[in-house]
Amino acid sequence: MVDFDDNSQLDTSQIEDRRGGRLGGRGGIAVGGGGLGIIGVILALIFGVGGGGSGLGGRASLDDQALGPGASQGAGEVQTACRTGADADEREDCRMVAFINDIQAYWRHEFKNLGRSYTPATTVFFSGSTTSACGTATEQTGPFYCPGDKKIYLDLGFFRTLQDQFGAQGGPFAEAYVVAHEYGHHVQNLLGVLDQISGDRRTGPQSAAVRSELQADCLAGAWTANAGRGVIGFEVTQREIATALDAAAAVGDDRIQETFQGRVIPESFTHGSSERRQHWFQEGYKAAGPEACNTFSGTA
Numbered sequence: 588m589v590d591f592d593d594n595s596q597l598d599t600s601q602i603e604d605r606r607g608g609r610l611g612g613r614g615g616i617a618v619g620g621g622g623l624g625i626i627g628v629i630l631a632l633i634f635g636v637g638g639g640g641s642g643l644g645g646r647a648s649l650d651d652q653a654l655g656p657g658a659s660q661g662a663g664e665v666q667t668a669c670r671t672g673a674d675a676d677e678r679e680d681c682r683m684v685a686f687i688n689d690i691q692a693y694w695r696h697e698f699k700n701l702g703r704s705y706t707p708a709t710t711v712f713f714s715g716s717t718t719s720a721c722g723t724a725t726e727q728t729g730p731f732y733c734p735g736d737k738k739i740y741l742d743l744g745f746f747r748t749l750q751d752q753f754g755a756q757g758g759p760f761a762e763a764y765v766v767a768h769e770y771g772h773h774v775q776n777l778l779g780v781l782d783q784i785s786g787d788r789r790t791g792p793q794s795a796a797v798r799s800e801l802q803a804d805c806l807a808g809a810w811t812a813n814a815g816r817g818v819i820g821f822e823v824t825q826r827e828i829a830t831a832l833d834a835a836a837a838v839g840d841d842r843i844q845e846t847f848q849g850r851v852i853p854e855s856f857t858h859g860s861s862e863r864r865q866h867w868f869q870e871g872y873k874a875a876g877p878e879a880c881n882t883f884s885g886t887a
């Protein structure tokens with residue numbers, strides 16, 4: 588178990604807590620609408636909603652009793668419940684606040700080293716569904732980063748799905764890997780990588796889509812090697828690293844396709860195989876920095 592320094596102060600201003608609010612969606616579901624999720628749209632198969640591509644509609648539209656944008660903003664449970672490392676030891680949502688604070692402190696430091704300034708990204712905690720600039724976020728989309736509003740959308744319930752449906756061991760650092768991956772996309776966005784690949788819709792093990800996802804895994808590994816040394820004190824054991832690697836493998840395209848479709852179609856890969864996801868996470872971890880994360884040259 589990750590043990591946080593009880594006296595570390597949590598910064599909940601990096602979180603928008605919309606849990607408990609349901610904001611009806613307008614238009615398609617986020618992933619396919621520009622959001623970059625940690626896994627493909629396979630969740631639709633699990634939750635059994637009809638439709639393909641970004642027109643999933645389905646459940647999202649059932650929730651169309653719009654409360655109006657921002658209705659649940661400020662409802663923020665985390666703002667009151669998550670103040671210190673001691674809270675992060677007790678509550679999953681506060682633990683996520685601690686990891687997000689540490690991830691952003693790390694990238695602020697790395698960008699400074701690059702002579703650049705890091706623009707923080709807000710993480711939206713939601714339950715059920717909520718709106719984003721990339722479309723409706725639902726439990727079916729899984730966690731994702733939306734370049735359109737530079738926010739990360741996270742339904743904490745996904746961590747149960749990761750264990751129950753994807754067979755991951757789970758645990759604090761499996762969850763940290765998921766959110767660090769999404770911040771990897773934010774870093775790519777700030778560095779202009781996403782703009783360079785945005786028009787390329789091809790799939791397959793060497794596609795720009797897969798290379799971008801593997802780069803986000805690598806950037807998650809780079810942070811992991813430096814985790815807990817910034818504003819929030821905690822230690823990352825080898826056992827924790829193993830749960831992150833296990834989570835990376837659990838969301839490999841081949842593993843998911845094998846599990847849910849019974850056959851693997853490499854040319855349809857959008858996120859990379861389990862082995863490649865683990866490989867690039869380890870590359871970032873071993874180098875303890877983003878300089879090892881050039882997944883766009885050579886074999887992905």
Ligand SMILES: [Zn+2]
Pocket residue numbers: 623624625626768769772800803
């Ligand atoms: Zn991703």
